[in-house]
Amino acid sequence: xxxxxxxxxxxxxxxxxxxxxxxxxxxxxxxxxxxxxxxxxxxxxxxxxxxxxxxxxxxxxxxxxxxxxxxxxxxxxxxxxxxxxxxxxxxxxxxxxxxxxxxxxxxxxxxxxxxxxxxxxxxxxxxxxxxxxxxxxxxxxxxxxxxxxxxxxxxxxxxxxxxx
Numbered sequence: 001x002x003x004x005x006x007x008x009x010x011x012x013x014x015x016x017x018x019x020x021x022x023x024x025x026x027x028x029x030x031x032x033x034x035x036x037x038x039x040x041x042x043x044x045x046x047x048x049x050x051x052x053x054x055x056x057x058x059x060x061x062x063x064x065x066x067x068x069x070x071x072x073x074x075x076x077x078x079x080x081x082x083x084x085x086x087x088x089x090x091x092x093x094x095x096x097x098x099x100x101x102x103x104x105x106x107x108x109x110x111x112x113x114x115x116x117x118x119x120x121x122x123x124x125x126x127x128x129x130x131x132x133x134x135x136x137x138x139x140x141x142x143x144x145x146x147x148x149x150x151x152x153x154x155x156x157x158x159x160x161x162x163x164x
Contacts, residue, residue, distance in 0.1 A: 005099040006040065007129055009061060014131060016057040019045040021114070021121055023144060024105070027135045028156045030124045032163040035156070039103040041091070043136065045114045051075040054106070063094040063104060074106070084108050111147075112140055 006026075013020055022030070025037025044054050052075045065071050073079045074092050083089040091105035117140055123132040136144065142160060145153040 002100060002102075003128055005096070005102045009040065009058070009099075009102070009104070010129065010133060011131070012057050012061055013054060014133075016053045018054040018057060019050050019114075019118060020054070020134060021117060022133060022135045023107070023141065025156075027141050028160065030122065030126060030133070030135045031138045031141060031160055033156060033159040035159075039105055041105045041107070043107045043110060043112075043114065043117075045118070046077070046080075046110055048075055048077075058094055058104065061096065062098040063096045063102075066093040066095050066103075074108075080108055111144060112136075 010022075021043045022040070023043055024039070024041025025035065026040060028035060029037065044051055052072065055071050055075055059071050063071075065074070071094070080089075080092075083092075089108045092108055094104045094106070096102045096104075117136060118134070120137045120140075122135045122137055124135055125132045135141075138160065142157055145157050145160075
C-alpha cells in the first residue's frame with residue numbers, strides 16, 4: 001500500500017459519499033502513535049445503499065474479494081450474517097493487485113453503533129490528503145484494540161494511552 005494508493009482509494013470512497021470510519025493501524029497513526037501498517041481497516045455503515053456504493057467504488061478501483069465470492073454479496077445482510085455466523089468472518093478482505101497488493105479489511109459487522117460513532121468521529125487531516133478523514137474516536141479505537149487483544153493491539157494501547 002502506497003500513500004498514492006491510499007489517497008486514491010479514500011478519495012474515491014468519500015467522493016462516492018460512502019460513510020466509512022477508518023480504524024486499525026491507520027487510525028493509530030492518526031491518533032498520534034507512529035507505527036507501520038500494511039492494510040486499511042474500515043467500518044462501513046452497513047445499510048444496503050452505503051455498502052453497495054462502497055463495494056461498487058472499490059470494484060471500479062480494481063479491488064476483488066480475497067475469498068471466492070461475488071463482491072456485492074457482502075451487501076446482502078442475510079449472506080453476510082451466514083458468513084459471520086457459520087464461517088466466523090470478522091472482516092471482508094478485498095485485494096488490489098494493480099495497487100501493489102493493497103488490502104482493505106471491511107468489518108463484517110458494525111463493532112459499535114455506527115451512527116453514534118459517526119457523530120463522534122475524529123475528523124483528522126493527514127499530510128498529502130485533500131480532505132479531513134473520518135477516524136474512529138480514540139476511546140473507540142482503544143476499546144477495539146482491547147477486544148482484539150493481539151500483541152500489536154496491546155502495544156498500540158500502551159502508546160495511545162500516553163497521548164493526549
